Amino acid sequence: MNVLAIETSAIYCSIAVFKDGQIFFKEDTYKSQHGKVILALIDELLDQSQLSLxxxxxxxxxxGPGSFTGLRVGCGVAQSFNLIHRIKCFGISSLxxxxxxxxxxxxxxxxxxxxxxxxxxxxxSKFDDKESLLDSKTEEFILQNEDLATFLKEHKDYHxxxxxxxTDMMNIxxxxxxxxxxxxxxxxxxxITISDVASPQGDSFIVPNYLSNKDHWK
Structure with missing residues (x-):
């Protein structure tokens, strides 16, 4: 199976290609330049892996959740590839x-x-072990700045x-x-495997997940 993975939720843009068990990976070293580098990174990895779109x-x-601009860039590229090349797209939580x-x-x-x-x-979002990553019911929630210290105290056994x-978060x-x-x-x-289970046909329109309508932690 040949799979393209796009990560633009944080400071740096990274791309990976999975080809028959091999992993090709490239990460940009410039902060918040997703829109300028993403297509070049994809082209470079497709060339290395000897694949076409x-x-x-x-x-x-x-x-998402994550960088507003970065998520729009990544989702936009995925959608364009879906529309032009009919490639199935699957959204994965950035958390x-x-x-x-x-x-x-x-x-x-x-x-x-x-x-x-x-x-x-x-x-x-919290995870008790690596296997819990594959749980489709993993809870995601919003913490207010004033609640962060309390939440971390209640989950002190979590890394x-x-x-x-x-800055505020780092101080805490x-x-x-x-x-x-x-x-x-x-x-x-x-x-790769669970994406087919969650959405067998893929999605033609991936909407960035900003968590704006999610429940706040209590």
Whole structure:
């Protein structure tokens, strides 16, 4: 199976291609330049993997929550490929992609994914182990700035991971067990199989998930 993965929810844009068990990966090194680099990164990886767009079986897109502009860029590219080349598209939670990256790169068990939404709000989701990434009923919720410290205290046995450079959040996290990492498109390999179960036909229109209508944590 040939799969393109797009991750534009955080500071850096990353792309991965999965081809018959091989992983080709590229990450941009310039902050917030998603719109300028994404097509070049895709072209480079398709060239390395000796694939054309027509040979792709599906596209996995990290569709939020996260960077407003980055998500629009990533989802827009995925939608255009779907419309022009008829490639199935599947949206994956950026909170899950962040956690998947942590599980691949760090030896952790329980983790909390935390992404700044701006205006004193944070998107969060918790995972008891790597297998829980594949749970379709994983809860995602919004934390207000004033609730963050309380939430972390109640989940002190969880390792916090974040991709956001937020001063208020960092001031709270500095005394906690946390890691600052960037989500990587290659970690989306975990979701290739379950994407077919969640949406067998794929989606022609991937809408960025900003969590604006989600319940707040209580």
């Amino acid at each position: 027509e040979q792709l079986d599906k596209i996995l897109i990290s569709y 899950k992609v962040l956690a998947s990256t942590a599980y691949q790169n760090e030896s952790k068990e329980k983790v909390v994914s935390l992404i700044s939404l701006g205006m004193g709000e944070f998107a969060a 916090v991971i974040t991709s956001s450079e937020n 996290l500095k005394s906690k067990n946390f890691s600052f990492i960037q989500p990587e498109a290659k970690s989306m390999f975990e979701f």
